Amino acid sequence: MDAPEPEQTPFAAVTAHTTKLQRQYQAILDQSTPYVTYRWIGTGVALLMFFLRIFFAQGWYIVAYALGIYLLNLFLAFLQPKFDPSNDALDNEMEDGSVGTLPTNRDEEFKPFIRRLPEFKFWYWATRAIGIAFLCTWFAIFDVPVFWPVLVMYWLILFVLTSKSPLSDAMPVIHMLTKVL
Incomplete structure (x- = not known):
């Protein structure tokens, strides 16, 4: 009556455990979504700790440079629109042959500003990059003299x-x- 349960392979056990950890991690991220100010304060504190680490260790400037370039890239993606209005205007001009004009009636479609990189993803990737850069400052291999x-x-x-x-x-x-x- 009681059939023996098949043994779980080590790979299946590891997969089940990592899936559980990923779900818990995603739940924490989902819960932190409404707390924009606190998330950014935490990221600012992490960035300050990174700067202090660089300052007191007197090294890892290439790591700081790479982090700066990455954060600049993220910031610019955050500021840019998802859909470039200048390209839309060019497409419309080519279709109907008219020059770009202002809207003339209320029935035209409203196109809100949609960021290319949403705020949450900007925060997530910036915080993750700061954490990785901070971790890199503890290994001498990343201390390239520049x-x-x-x-x-x-x-x-x-x-x-x-x-x-x-x-x-x-x-x-x-x-x-x-x-x-």
């Missing part, structure tokens, strides 16, 4: 280039400075 002022200047140049700010008009001067360094 001249940190050059990295700061390269980061500023990259910021100017990617943000398309009015300073991007000064690119010939910046290009000349990069050749000098």
